[in-house]
Amino acid sequence: MEFRKFRLLIWVMSTMCLIKCSFQFDPIDNYLLDCGSPTNSSIRDRVFLADTSDSDHHFLSNPEQESVNTSNSQPISSTYGSSLYTTARIVNKTSNYTFSINQHGRHFIRLYFFPFPLDAGTYNLTTARFSVSAHGFTLLKNFQPDNTPVVKEFSINITSDELTLTFTPSPNSFAFLNALEVISHPNELIPITARAVELPHTHPNLMTQALQTVARVNMGNQTVSPDNDTLWRLWNPDGTFMKHNNLVRFVSNISAVNYTAGSPAFDIAPLSVYGTATKLDTESDPGALLNNTWSFNVDPGFSYLVRFHFCDIIERPPSELILNIYLNSMSVAKDLKLGDQMSNIWGAPFYLDAITKLNGNGILNVSVGTSLAFGAYPESILNGLEILKISNSNGNLVEGGTGVNSSNSNSNSKILVIVVVSSGVLCVLILLCCVFFVITRRNRRKRNEEYLSANVHKTNDENTLFSRSKIGYRFPLGAVLEATDKFSESLVIGIGGFGKVYKGILSDGTIVAVKRGAPQSLQGVSEFQTEVEMLSQFRHRHLVSLIGYCDEKNELIIIYEYMENGTLKNHLYGSDLPKLNWKQRLEISIGSARGLHYLHTSSHLAIIHRDVKSANILLDENMMAKVADFGLSKTGPAIDQTHVSTAVKGSFGYLDPEYMTRQQLTEKSDVYSFGVVMFEILCGRPVIDPSRPRGMVSLVEWVNEMRKRGDLEKVFDPFLVGKMKMESVKKYVEIGEKCIAEQGVDRPTMGDVLWNLECALQLEGSEVNSPKVENDCVSSNVFSEGSVGDFAGVSMSRVFSEMVKGEEREMR
Known part of the structure; x- marks a missing residue:
């Protein structure tokens, strides 16, 4: 106990020392201006100087420009300080x-804007439109501030002894500014280069580029104010x-952060x-292979x-934390071992830089996903994120801007010559590319037509992925x-590894479930x-029925029958749905077993589901239970084979240990x-369940341990205790234990499992609408399913075919 107190004291002292050292950062250049203010302003121990004409500090080339102040008596809400938005400098x-x-290198330029209302006068700040340039870069072009306080932050590498910020009003308009900062910051804050994503090569030296902060985000859903950041x-x-x-948890564990000699400084x-x-909320679905995704609006x-800022602050079972990281659909890092990046020190900070170019709709999706490589724990975590726009080759940070750099500008005649010569060369290249494109496209079309004529049919002149003999x-x-109201978020009923599932209504009133594949x-x-x-x-009453699919315009969509009561998992835990009684749980177990038994025995080669879990039982x-999600299903071994050799796929916690080790x-x-x-x-x-004590995290390990101790009753759902017959429970546990045997040869078939579950239900005192079960419940006969009632919908293909034809006619 004393040793633990001593370690805690050392950690506190070390952290305080680091914080004290970090707050000693004192920028050599530190210009803070409260524009339009007649007096200096103190904002949280930072003094913003007045820039008015009677000020002792003359930074503005035209100090006679007007200054205005707000008529709003209500306090202005802003994290940076409300008083900075009460005055403004007008630039006509x-x-x-x-x-x-005084110190060459990287500097922050922060520009404060808020078009507050004025008492009187000729200015309406909401109509201001202007451009801003600095050190040869166009920072803003025809900019018109929003009606809320905003700070535009830039980082520029200044290589001269003077910095000039130029404000240029647009025609028939004016500019204004509430406050500004020019402060030097550590050059290490911006890397020289970074790994390229969707770029043909590493991006040029970033030290020559201007950058604009698009987003700076703290995960855990908590704001970090400038007061708590060494660089404000x-x-x-x-x-x-x-x-x-709904897929995530926000966590906080400040004491776990362990700054080491090799970790980023507080300035990062x-x-x-x-x-x-x-x-990732692994407590509600520990086996989910999902991504945490954040979406940002950026300029294409x-x-x-x-x-990406990482710090492993979460206690979990001892295993490697491995992540997959994406920008939109492009991989930034595959199977990234955080432990290796953090020198295997728990709580050590680490950051990862990547550069990508965005084209298209102006949406940048940032995703951090789980990886099961090397036996990793299925977890994803992110602590912080920064997105910085990089100036283009013309020195612009805005579309259509023109870089201004008087010290390096060429004469108009030289520019004209370069443009003419470049245009000529470009025209020749474009012509050659067009010829090449036409020839290539013609050959590709010919190859595609040959392939399609041999393998694929066409519907409405759209190629489909499937053979006519299989799909209709x-x-x-x-x-x-139309059925999903254009994939309305209000109709989302589930999210999985493939994508979102929507509730839909077809034109004839049929309610369906629509699973739409996500790009990432x-x-x-x-x-x-x-x-x-x-x-x-396959069609079976205990398998979810397919209604149709769609593969147009890069969409991958599957349409199923709608299952009113959702997943079995949600009825067992993680929601406020009513608890299932023991009879309901037995009937659900039997129905699921029937569906799997049918898959294993209905054709000459077994169909192995490969992803059996409570989230896939609807x-x-x-x-009534129905098995769903057959994306990982695989044809079983031939008669003369014992197994199928294949890569391990499935959900963590449910995977057969023999399959995991031997593939x-x-x-x-499945058993x-x-x-x-x-x-x-x-x-x-x-x-x-990571929230439980170490020996209880894994359900299988806990069950095995309690069984060895003879205390298996301790694992039962407390809701069921005293509400079920022990003969029934004993039979259920007996077959369940055999199913999770280490060796496959020691496990029963699904037919044996089904027979024993029917017996457990009979022992509970209920009759079953199925073939007769032996009264003594000890017969070794294997239940053979084949009743007509289990094959509902065998003639549905013609109905669905007509339905689809009707939909197609309506869309024409």
């Missing part, structure tokens, strides 16, 4: 702010940028950034420096958009094809996963 003609530079930066909370708040990011994080046509329910995209999904075309083809071959309006897949792999689900049903908790 091109004017300069000039500053002496504002870190906004990430909650408003998140795509799916403050303690309060590395001490908070947004993580520019390159962006994206900095192809929906036009227009019908899907870890799954893809192969899983899409597998699921559609599998569901097209419940209809009558609480040998059999039907018994193991189903056994895990059985104990999930009995215990009413996730298969992996």
Whole structure:
């Protein structure tokens, strides 16, 4: 105990020392101006000087320009200080702010704007429109401030002894400025270069570029004010940028941050950034292979420096934390081992820089996803994020801007010669490219036509992914958009590794579930094809029925029957849905087992589901269970084979240990996963629960340990205790234990499992609408399913075909 107190004291003293050292940062150049103010202003121990004509400091080239102050008596809400937005400098003609530079290198330029109302006069600040340039870079072009306080922040490498900020009003308009900062910052804050994403080569030296802060975000959904940052930066909370708040947890553990000799300094990011994080909510779905995604509006046509801040502050079972990182659909890092980056020191900060160029719709999606490589724990975490726009080759940070650099400008005649020569060369290159493109496209079209004529049919002149002999329910995209109100977020009923699932209503009133593949999904075309083809071959009352699919315009969409009561997982834990009684749980287990038994036995080669889990068992309006999600399904071994050798796929916690170690897949792999689900049903908790004590994190390990101790009752869902017959529970546990045996040869078949579950239900005292079960419940006969009632919808293909034809006619 004394030793732990001593360690805590050392940590506190070290942290205080680091903080004290970090706050000693004193910029050589530190110009703070409160524009239009008659007196200096003190904002949190920072003094902003007045720039008026009677001031002792003359930075403005035209100090006779007017100054105005707000008529608003209400306090202005701003993190940077409300008093800075109560006055402004009006600029009616091109004017300069000039500053002496005592230390060459990187400097922040922060411009404060707020078009406050005026008592009287000729100025309406909301109509101001102007441009700003500095050190040869165009920072703002025809800029018109919003009606809320805003700070535009730039970073420029100043290589001269003087910095000039030029404000140029647009025609028939004027400029204004509330406040500004010019402060030097450590050059290490901006890297010389970074890894390129979707670029043909490493980006040029960033020290020659101007950068503009687009977003600076603190994960954990907490604001970090400039007061708590050594460089007076504002870190906004990430909650408003998140795509799916329901998939994450916001955590804070400041004491876990461990600044070491090799870790970033406080100037890179403050303690309060590395001490908070947004993580995948593994407690509600520990096996989910999902991405945490944040979405940002940016200007297309520019390159962006994206900095990811990481610090592992979360306690979990001892295993490697490995991440996949994406910018839009492009990979930044695959299977990144955070431990290696942090020198295997828990709590050590680390940051990763990447550069990408954005074209298209102006949306930059940043995703951090889970990886199961090398036996990693399925977790994703991010502590902070910065997005900086990089100036283009013309020195612009805005589209259509013109870089201004009087010291390096060429004469108009030289520019004209360069333009003419370049245009001529460009025309020749364009002509050659057009010829090459036409020839290439003609050859490609010929090859495609040959392939399509041999393998693929066409519907409405759109190529489809499937053979005519296999698929017949192809929906036009227009019908899907109409059914889902153009994929309205209000209709989202689930999110998985493939993408979002929407509730939809077809034109005839049929309610359906629409699963839409996401661009950044870890799954893809192969899983899409597998699921559609599998569901097209099989129809069973305990398998979710396929209604159709759509593969137009790069969309991958699957349409299923709608399951009113959602997933089994949500009825067991993680939601406020009513608890299931023991009889309901037995019937759900039996229905799921029937569906899997049908897959294993309905054709000459077994179909192995490969992703059996409670999230893939859906419940209809009558609480009848149906197995879903066949994207990972695979044909089983041939008669003369014992297994199928294939890469390991599935969900963490449910994976067959024999399959994981040997990569040998059999039907018994599904049996193991189903056994895990059985104990999930009995215990009413996730298969992996990091919030529990170490010995109870893994459900399977906990069950095995309690079984060895003879205390298996301790794992039961407290809701069920005293509400079920122990003979029934004993039979259920007996078959469940056999399912999770280490070796596949020791596990029963799904037929054996089904028979024993029927027996457990009979022992509970209920009759079953299925083939007769032996009264003594000890017969070794294997239940053989084949009743007509289990094959609902065998004639649905003609109905769906006519439905789709009707949809297509309406869309024409």
